Amino acid sequence: MQRDRQNRFAGGAMDTELRFVVDMNVGRLAKWLRVMGYDTLFPKENGDNRLVRIALREDRVLVTRDAGIAQRRAALIGQMTVALIEKDDLRSQLGQLVRDLGLNLSGGFSRCVLCNEPLRPIAKGDVAERLPPYVLLTQTKFLECQVCRRVYWPGTHWTNMMSELSQVYREVS
Numbered sequence: 001m002q003r004d005r006q007n008r009f010a011g012g013a014m015d016t017e018l019r020f021v022v023d024m025n026v027g028r029l030a031k032w033l034r035v036m037g038y039d040t041l042f043p044k045e046n047g048d049n050r051l052v053r054i055a056l057r058e059d060r061v062l063v064t065r066d067a068g069i070a071q072r073r074a075a076l077i078g079q080m081t082v083a084l085i086e087k088d089d090l091r092s093q094l095g096q097l098v099r100d101l102g103l104n105l106s107g108g109f110s111r112c113v114l115c116n117e118p119l120r121p122i123a124k125g126d127v128a129e130r131l132p133p134y135v136l137l138t139q140t141k142f143l144e145c146q147v148c149r150r151v152y153w154p155g156t157h158w159t160n161m162m163s164e165l166s167q168v169y170r171e172v173s
Contacts, residue, residue: 018101021046021054023064026085029093033063034116035161037107041116055080061101094168105165109158112145119143119152127151 019039022030023046030042041054048069055062056074061081069075070082083100085093097103110119122144128136130151139153152158 017059018103019058019060020083021051021058021060021062023051023062023066023069025065026063026093028090029063029085029097031113032090032094032165033097034111034113035109036103036105036165037110038103039111039116052080055082063097091164091168091171094165095172098168099172105162105169108162108165109143109152109154112148112150112152114150115145115148117145117147119145122151 019041020030020033021041021043022033027042030040033040041058041060043050043054048066051062051064052069052072052074054060056079059080061083062069062075063083063085064070065085067084070084072082074080075082083097086096087093111117112119120143122142124131124136124140124142127142127144131139131142131153135153135155139155141154143152144150145152
């Protein structure tokens with residue numbers, strides 16, 4: 001990890017301003033960071049220079065497996081933080097970020113996994129026509145992305161994702 005942020009995570013508390021920009025070589029992390037509630041950009045065109053510019057301009061942690069980015073002057077002198085991911089498998093990658101940056105789930109399921117926008121609670125009646133029949137019968141709590149209009153609810157997929165993240169936290173503890 002370049003640029004020591006440990007002082008900002010005293011006692012494992014999350015820095016509520018912590019935001020990310022994710023390189024394509026660890027693209028699956030973007031979705032999972034969003035699931036955890038973190039503002040996470042995943043630019044379609046993300047050459048090294050563009051990623052560095054975004055990280056510097058918006059004070060985002062640049063998440064990558066590219067050691068060359070971590071050796072850039074901006075990272076070495078502490079102008080930006082680079083999370084240099086060590087392993088190939090997703091669970092290890094998530095574990096590294098949780099361990100190194102003190103990430104937590106306090107904001108979990110608050111961002112759209114597709115477009116990164118904050119989710120807003122919405123009444124069942126306002127989204128009923130967009131829900132599968134079984135979901136309409138069994139669920140009562142819904143969230144909607146105001147940009148892409150995707151609807152979320154705490155069903156089995158949500159439960160499975162939380163279980164996976166809980167396992168990551170257990171392995172790191």
